[in-house]
Amino acid sequence: MKKIEIIAKKNQQEIRIDKFLRKNIENMSRNQIQKLIFFGKVIVNQQYIVKKNYKIKPLDFVEIENSSIPILDNLEYKNIIPEKINLNILYEDEDILIVNKPAGMVVHPGFGNYKGTLIHGLKYHFQNSNLDEFDLYRSGLVHRLDKDTSGLLIIAKNEYSKKYLFQQFNLKTIQREYRALIWGNLLEEKGIITGFIGRDPKNRKRMTIFRKNESYKGKYSVTHYKVLERFKYLTYISCNIKTGKTHQIRAHFKYLGHPLFHDSIYGGNKIFMKKKCSKKNIEFFNTCLKILPRQALHSISLSFIHPKNEKFYFYCPIPEDFKIVLQKCRTAFN
Known part of the structure; x- marks a missing residue:
């Protein structure tokens, strides 16, 4: 639509x-x-x-506005046509499923995304796993990733598991680590970004951080970060999010003046401080932008309590395109 x-x-x-x-x-x-x-x-x-x-x-x-948020009702979930999609399932039991979502895959059907989503693939997977009566409406997704963000997602396979995991998200006890490559050289080795995040009135496709006197326009958000490696014009970081707002990491680092590498919505698809770059560096970054044609953001680990009351931890290495750009930066700037 x-x-x-x-x-x-x-x-x-x-x-x-x-x-x-x-x-x-x-x-x-x-x-x-x-x-x-x-x-x-x-x-x-x-x-x-x-x-x-x-x-x-x-x-x-x-x-x-156009959106991929989950607005489908129970009948529409039942009407989703299953699709055979090669899902990278890292773990599965009777209560949960852990999938490594590739960049470029939309998680949930919505306006403009009626086919090829993770949900379509999950419905096919469950129908071919003797779970024909699997109810996507009462179970399914407990959190989401942007289309061009890769990494770990938890899927609940029954209503109890969904409520159990939702409670952990609400209490902020689920640990989620992301890896990101951002433009510029961060001043601090580690820090906390906070702010009221909401839809940017000037561009409805992106989020922005509002001042305290405009806090009613957004929702409070918290991102912890630490520097892993510095590459002169780029910084490789680890992020732990205490809240899970739309585009949170992307908007927070744009707010700091350090947009994510190749994040087209937040200005990261342009070479940062281009006037200070040599011709050689400009050519280098243009090559890297072609290798990694989306924002450099990956959900690398998850830690949570399983519905059977066991502590679970999952780790998923960064994808190949992201890895190649990091290796090139290490060679060029270290």
């Missing part, structure tokens, strides 16, 4: 946003609309991310 834009009439009566959208959008359930509102995908007058109790006023300009 493409971006939806609706302008309220001059004589529009004040009604709740969800009721207004139900009247003006065909083939969208009340449950879907409420999830769109919950995930901040409904914007009024190009500025306000509305809450569910917002009341539409005459001439309000309403936008629903």
Whole structure:
């Protein structure tokens, strides 16, 4: 589905946003609309991310942006056509499944992504594992990764496991480590980035950090980081996120002035401090941008308590394209 834009009439009566959208959008359930509102995908007058109790006023300009958030209801989950996709499953038992998601794969069906997602592949996998009655709506994903971020994901295989893992995410007891390559030379060896993260009113595809007096526009977010290696113009870092907001690591390092390498949404697809780079370095970075054609971000490890009350730890090495760029940087700058 493409971006939806609706302008309220001059004589529009004040009604709740969800009721207004139900009247003006065909083939969208009340449950879907409420999830769109919950995930901040409904914007009024190009500025306000509305809450569910917002009341539409005459001439309000309403936008629903393209999104891959999970807005499907139970019936739509059942209607997903399974696809045979080569999933890199690292572990599986009766309660959970751990998958290494490649960069380029969308996790969840949504606007513009009706095929080829991780969910389509999981449905095929479970139907061919004597789990024909597997309920994707009551189990399934407990967290997500961006399309071009690679690495570890946990899948719950029953409703109890999903609730058990959700509770750990809510209590922030699940440990998630990411590896990232960022532009520039960080001043500190380690640090904590905090801020109220929300949708950028100037560009709805990206997130931004709001000031304290604008905190109502975003949600509080925390990222811990430490430097692993320095390459003069680039820094290789480890990140542990205490909150899991959309684009959190990407937006946080953009906020610091150090966008992720080849992150096109946050400006990392351009050579950092190009005027200070030699011609040789410019050629080097252009080569690296071709080798790693997406943001340099990988979910490398997960630590959590299994639904059977055992502590589990998983590690997944960085993918080959990321590894090659790191090796080239070590040769060029060390």
